[in-house]
Amino acid sequence: MGRSLLSVENLTKRYPSRSSSEGEVVAVDRVSFELHRGEVVALIGESGSGKSTIAKILTGVEQLTSGRVLWEDGAVASKAPRLLRQRIQMVFQDPFSSLNPVNTVGYTLMRPVMNYQRCNGAEAERRVKELLDQVQLSPASLYFNKRPFELSGGQRQRVVIARALAAKPQVIVADEPVSMLDVSVRAEILRLLRSVMGQQGVQAMLYITHDLATAEILADRVLVLYKGRIVEHGTAKSILRRPMHPYTRLLLESIPNPRARRGNRVPVSLRGENREGELRLTGCLFAPRCPLAHDRCWREVPPLEARSDEGYVACFNASQSLVQTGAVTARDSGA
Amino acid sequence: MSLLSVEGLKVTYGLRNPVYAVRGVSFEIFEEEFVGLVGESGCGKSTLGFAIARLERPPARIAGGRVVLDGRDWTAMSERELRPHRWKDVSVVLQSGMNALNPVMTIEAQFRDVMVQHTDWSEPAIRQRALEVLDMVHIDRDILFRYPHELSGGMKQRVVIAMAFLLHPKLIILDEPTTALDMVVQREIMDNLMELRGREKFSLLFISHDLGLVLEISDRVLIMYAGQIVEENRAENLLEYGLHPYTQALMRSLPVPGSDAREFHGLRGSPPNLRQMPKGCAFAPRCDLVTAECHEVEPDLEDINGAKVRCHVVGKEVRVRGSEPSIG
Known part of the structure; x- marks a missing residue:
């Protein structure tokens, strides 16, 4: 385990409640953890545990209420959205809705490559094909011109992973990346996620899921969240055993x-379920x-x-x- | 006698250049038996479930075979003839069925709708049954007067399952009933189904891509690949020894907690395009045991030691070894 790349300190997110009597909903309550170089950390919990809210805050989609997210070099994440996008990229849950259906795979990947790797034309195309090889969509030239409807769920999720890699991020946040996929293809997508660590500059990963079984396969450490609070934290092995x-x-x-x-x-x-408004x-x-x-x-x-x-x-x-x-x-x- | 008998059922999509999504499927379900139907996306399992309940709609069409339920040939009956038997003989809970609830009707109104349309029950009897089925799925009775948006996903799914039990159906078809739900809620629903088994008399066809889940609940399991059944076996046998290479691959893809991650493998490749089916065995391009014969001749579904399997290689192997394979 290396140095801490990203520190999350007392992260809290409150949403105003619809009914004024209840005041506000505490979605994330003083959550602290560190993401070290070379490790995959799993955030586990049910709907309403706050795991996706944490992902949204880390990627700059939502603003935190209090606490802070600090990068190794002292940069405060919430104050520099552009820097955030470069450093943190997201893999979404549903590959059927997270890819624009009218764009080809090539177009989807060219844009972040040109934007973040600052290159054009043939060079960008070469890098996109490299990405496609990396996510095992080969031959790359075949997939370059395909549209999402021509791909299976597993193949689409590979494109989504390639798109995240295209920005050369340091951290990947994968929010339920396999829960919409067939059980039979989950293993290969998890393996792929494990294998992209260390490639294209990826140094750490946050894996968000409700499934402890897949967390064991992918993650080094596990944080268990319940209603916005961490209730257990340990190595994947010890938590599973x-x-x-x-x-x-x-x-x-x-x-x-x-x-x-x-x-x-x-x-x-x-x-008893995780009910709101209790x-x-x-x-x-x-x-x-x-x-x-x-x-x-x-x-x-x-x-x-x-x-x-x-x-x-x-x-x-x-x-x-x-x-x-x-x-x-x-x-x-x-x- | 079997409750449901599916005989050589074929379902196509499209008229001019039809694609066969279900390619000659035969199996039976006996009274009070739980049968699982497993396969990857696009294998035809949902299409099959729809067709059995005669809910297929254009461009899907039954292109051959029969569905005999409780002695009646459902494939030969008109929609009008089927209507009195729906909900009573068979009820269906669809994938994302929780979204099938009408958003502007209370749960009570939706329950009542089913009972008024299909029975001549008295008002007290209707109310009584609504409460009974809610108790069966462990939901507070006061949700009867709520609207769907006031319920969580898990509660809605349980309401839909409760609704399926309203008219004491002989067969219930559940298509991926827990796929959109959290692990814990899924566990509760599965436990609930097992518990109901002891209280209500019904047969179950449980459709899912998750072999682990299906094995937990089923007596017998059908493995479907590219529109055909490739293995039919008892659940306890499958746990020990799946016969078809596809079944074995599915077993290896299950993440079982505490097991060695190195033994956890996905399937390589994708299922075949149903418009361009390979000659021979549909699974051959992804199979580890493939032989020259597999690429040429399509294997039949053969009886082996009380199970059925569609495979040249495994079929021969087991026959040569006699009744030896390590079952049980």
């Missing part, structure tokens, strides 16, 4: 796992769904604390019951 927070356990248990089918699999016990909680936001919740959880916000060599967790109960008895599920120990 020894999840400490009950919410992380819930995410892990939700992954389809045919080998643990029927009788063997523990049914998800933590019912009553204001003074304590842990997960308490209403948590089988381990006790008085203190409802009163106090558990701080994010180091609980093992590899991880941090924000849970009053994580220390004993979950860490020591790795095999015991939240349900067994709670119900």
Whole structure:
């Protein structure tokens, strides 16, 4: 792990609420993390966890309410949009809507190449073909003149990745890049994302997803978000093998796992959805769904604390019951 | 006797130069059986699901074969004849079905609509059933008087599934019912379906691109490729040993937590263009076991040890080894 390329410090985003009685919605609540050179960090959570809001703030689409995003060289991201676009590029979720259907692949890629790599004509075309080779759309000359409707979902997502690379960014933010794709092509797209690290100047990646299983494949470190707060943070390996927070356990248990089918699999016990407009909680936001919740959880916000060599967790109960008895599920120990 | 029997079903798109999206599919679903239908985008699985429920609309057309449901030949019946049987014999939850809810009607009005149109139930009976199906999917009863936009995606999807149960259908077809949803919500819906299995008598055709999900819920699985069934096997057998090379490739593409990432592979290449089908086996261009014969002769769906598989290579291998393959 290298030096920290990008530091996110106490990032907070509040949106005004539609109904005035509730005041405002806190989408992201004092989130801090660092992105080091050479690493892929996964941000995991359900709809409404704030993961996409963080992506929008990092890429300059949204402005933060408080906190800051600081680059290694001291540049403050939110104050220099042009610099941001050069340094951070985004891979979107839906390759069916993120490519302009009337433009050819070549045209889609020529524009960022000419704009950010400052070259023209034959030279730009050569670089576009290089990009196409890099995302394994070969022969490049064949794909150069195709339009999105002629491509499969996986091929389109490769074009979207090439477009992000065209700006020669230092950081790529991939927001659910495989969730719209067939399971059968996800593996190859994840491999491709892993392989673009270190190429075209890409030094780090933020992988945003609700799927812990794919995070294990792509990411070095994992941040688990719940309603805008980080509830667990650790290496991908440790989080997948020894999840400490009950919410992380819930995410892990939700992954389809045919080998643990029927009788063997523990049914998800933590019912209740991530609903908007819930009553204001003074304590842990997960308490209403948590089988381990006790008085203190409802009163106090558990701080994010180091609980093992590899991880941090924000849970009053994580220390004993979950860490020591790795095999015991939240349900067994709670119900 | 089987509840549903699909016999040599063919579905085409377009009239002048028709594309065969479903190319002679046959299978059965028995009473109270859960059957999974798996394949990649464009393999024809949704087209097949539509055609079974006779919901295909131009340019799609049934070009051959039969669909026999509960003793009636649905392919020979007119829309008027089918109407009394819809929702009662078969109900369908479409992909992104949650967006099929009418935005300007309350959930109650939409439930009522189905029951008034298709039954002669009394007012109290209608109200009673609406509450029952909501209880079945664990949704608060007070959402009956809400509009779709007031519900989350997961709740809407559960409302649509509840709606499918209104008239006690014999067969429910779910087409990618959880694809647009979060993992946790998906898990809840899957658990819910398993739980309903113990309470309601129904058969299920579960259509998805996610073999992992399908294996969790199904008794028997159909693997579809380029408009044909390439393998039909019991779920527990597939977990041990998928016969067709395509099935094996799908199994390898499942990210199973805690397993070695190096064993996780996607499929190379893309499914064939249905307008320019290769001669021989449709999977041959992507297959690791391909032989000269595969490029020349299209394999048949053959019975092997109680399963069915459409493959020259695997078919021979298993026959030579006798009944030995490590099943169970």
